[in-house]
Amino acid sequence: MSQTVVSLYLVPTPIGNLKDITLRAIDTLKSVDVILAEDTRTSGVLLKHLQLSKTLQSYHSFNEHKAIVKLVERMKKGESFALISDAGTPAISDPGYLLVREVLSAGLEVSCLPGPTAFVPALVASGLPSDRFVFEGFLPHKKGKKSRIDSLLTEARTMIFYESPHRLLKTLEQLVEALGQDRQAAVARELSKIHEETVRGTLAELIAYYQTHPLKGELVLVVAGCPEHRESREDKQAKKKAGWNTAK
Numbered sequence: 738m739s740q741t742v743v744s745l746y747l748v749p750t751p752i753g754n755l756k757d758i759t760l761r762a763i764d765t766l767k768s769v770d771v772i773l774a775e776d777t778r779t780s781g782v783l784l785k786h787l788q789l790s791k792t793l794q795s796y797h798s799f800n801e802h803k804a805i806v807k808l809v810e811r812m813k814k815g816e817s818f819a820l821i822s823d824a825g826t827p828a829i830s831d832p833g834y835l836l837v838r839e840v841l842s843a844g845l846e847v848s849c850l851p852g853p854t855a856f857v858p859a860l861v862a863s864g865l866p867s868d869r870f871v872f873e874g875f876l877p878h879k880k881g882k883k884s885r886i887d888s889l890l891t892e893a894r895t896m897i898f899y900e901s902p903h904r905l906l907k908t909l910e911q912l913v914e915a916l917g918q919d920r921q922a923a924v925a926r927e928l929s930k931i932h933e934e935t936v937r938g939t940l941a942e943l944i945a946y947y948q949t950h951p952l953k954g955e956l957v958l959v960v961a962g963c964p965e966h967r968e969s970r971e972d973k974q975a976k977k978k979a980g981w982n983t984a985k
């Protein structure tokens with residue numbers, strides 16, 4: 738059986754703790770011809786830590802469209818690439834999607850390694866239902882923010898947002914206006930770093946907490962889905978056990 742030739746690997750890198758890199762990620766970074774990096778200086782530090790000397794080529798959202806055509810041509814000629822972002826999994830609130838799309842439409846193979854990303858540990862440690870969730874990434878900064886929040890009014894799944902520390906309070910206030918102050922939520926800050934903390938509570942409790950605790954570092958906001966629209970697997974199982982007809 739012949740092995741598929743992969744032209745583009747997406748390689749997740751640590752979101753804080755440099756030990757969070759898989760053995761396969763290191764092997765892949767060693768084996769490719771070129772590493773595409775969002776910020777060559779940031780990634781240079783990681784490669785140095787891994788004692789890996791490799792050609793780094795800049796690939797960020799500003800040059801994405803222009804770079805793709807040339808990169809796909811090089812892949813067609815047999816060069817292999819790994820895309821890494823500053824932290825976490827490429828293409829998750831980071832550049833990558835457009836490249837993946839074009840490489841695939843050129844008939845070439847893409848592989849994404851499993852590995853670090855901020856939203857998974859934030860969701861899992863939030864204590865909120867993780868059987869169904871929706872990743873909302875960054876909310877728009879100004880225009881369109883309210884309508885994006887309003888579009889989530891009846892969202893039953895747990896919602897995950899990336900947010901910056903200086904915008905968190907305002908976002909929590911806007912969420913209270915839309916979803917009510919009693920909605921459960923969690924803020925996961927500095928995941929995998931020395932000052933990692935997860936604060937859990939209602940939206941109103943989180944506002945009160947962050948009004949008196951200065952917010953620093955990177956964070957993920959996790960918000961429970963609309964309780965009235967949510968029927969968890971456990972609820973369904975309990976109903977089934979009790980002989981309820983849920984087929985409607």
Ligand code: SAM
Nearest residue numbers: 752825826829830854855899900927928955956
């Ligand atoms: N590609 C990354 C991933 O896979 O998670 C996300 C990159 S995005 C540009 C950066 C955002 O991810 C931050 O603003 C924050 O919301 C979240 N983030 C990244 N590292 C984090 C960490 N160590 N703790 C909490 N949130 C983090």
